[in-house]
Amino acid sequence: MIPRSHPRYESLKTREKLEKGVEIGITSLNGLIAHGRGKAFDYLLGEKTHSFAQHAISASSAMLLLAKHPVISVNGNTSALVPKELVVLSNILDAPLEVNLFHPSEERLKRIKEVLMQQGAQRVLLPNKKYRISYIASNRKYINPNGIFKADVVLVPLEDGDRTEALIKNGKKVIAIDLNPLSRTAQHATVTIVDNVVRSISHLIKTVKKYKKLDTAQLRRIIEQFDNKKNLKNALKHIHQNLT
Numbered sequence: 623m624i625p626r627s628h629p630r631y632e633s634l635k636t637r638e639k640l641e642k643g644v645e646i647g648i649t650s651l652n653g654l655i656a657h658g659r660g661k662a663f664d665y666l667l668g669e670k671t672h673s674f675a676q677h678a679i680s681a682s683s684a685m686l687l688l689a690k691h692p693v694i695s696v697n698g699n700t701s702a703l704v705p706k707e708l709v710v711l712s713n714i715l716d717a718p719l720e721v722n723l724f725h726p727s728e729e730r731l732k733r734i735k736e737v738l739m740q741q742g743a744q745r746v747l748l749p750n751k752k753y754r755i756s757y758i759a760s761n762r763k764y765i766n767p768n769g770i771f772k773a774d775v776v777l778v779p780l781e782d783g784d785r786t787e788a789l790i791k792n793g794k795k796v797i798a799i800d801l802n803p804l805s806r807t808a809q810h811a812t813v814t815i816v817d818n819v820v821r822s823i824s825h826l827i828k829t830v831k832k833y834k835k836l837d838t839a840q841l842r843r844i845i846e847q848f849d850n851k852k853n854l855k856n857a858l859k860h861i862h863q864n865l866t
């Protein structure tokens with residue numbers, strides 16, 4: 623049990639959630655390594671949600687609200703870290719959750735679905751081996767015909783590098799949440815939220831709720847004003863300033 627007074631309480635609680643994820647069979651061991659990599663970048667970012675992340679969250683919210691078929695992709699890390707928040711977002715957007723794993727495991731797919739259903743998810747889709755996206759060799763190529771197959775916008779919080787590029791080549795818009803602004807995912811996404819998923823997901827929920835009142839023209843303007851390359855440069859500038 624981690625005492626609340628511990629100066630690294632939040633960080634240690636997050637680590638504990640992933641350990642539990644491994645114990646209950648939803649997170650892969652590789653997920654722990656991925657977390658460590660993310661954490662290093664989080665230190666460099668000062669463990670805060672910065673204005674560049676807020677800008678990306680605004681653009682993402684507008685994009686998700688304008689989408690015809692938005693889909694939220696879930697993996698072993700996000701299902702352990704923010705399952706409830708993913709379900710809330712899915713319900714507000716009426717967007718299905720689709721479990722998509724890099725490290726293939728039928729057992730993990732089932733368990734992650736159970737965890738999301740326990741949190742009140744209405745639609746949790748699993749990959750169907752008859753459907754796939756092109757330009758990708760890994761297990762992530764398999765998709766669901768009612769989810770990513772017909773999606774125009776896919777939210778991919780925290781994942782390995784090759785799928786974002788493939789999704790874009792398959793004509794999808796991709797919103798990524800990634801602490802590493804240099805990762806392939808971050809560099810290739812349509813919108814990149816450089817922030818910890820643990821912090822940014824609640825900001826995303828809040829902004830989507832707020833923007834639900836806006837009309838199409840207002841939402842389009844928010845997207846038009848956003849420049850992902852410039853925003854990524856700001857994230858890197860911030861890391862550089864922190865280091866010097």
Ligand code: PTJ
Nearest residue numbers: 652653656660697698723724725781782800801802818819
């Ligand atoms: O459950 P699976 O099999 O689908 O596997 C999921 C992982 C995450 C293990 C898999 O996709 C993987 O190996 O990913 P990578 O290549 O380690 O990339 C993960 C990316 O997420 C890295 O760029 C990390 O910096 C970033 N990251 C890690 N933790 C967080 C994060 N970004 C945002 N919030 C985090 N908490």
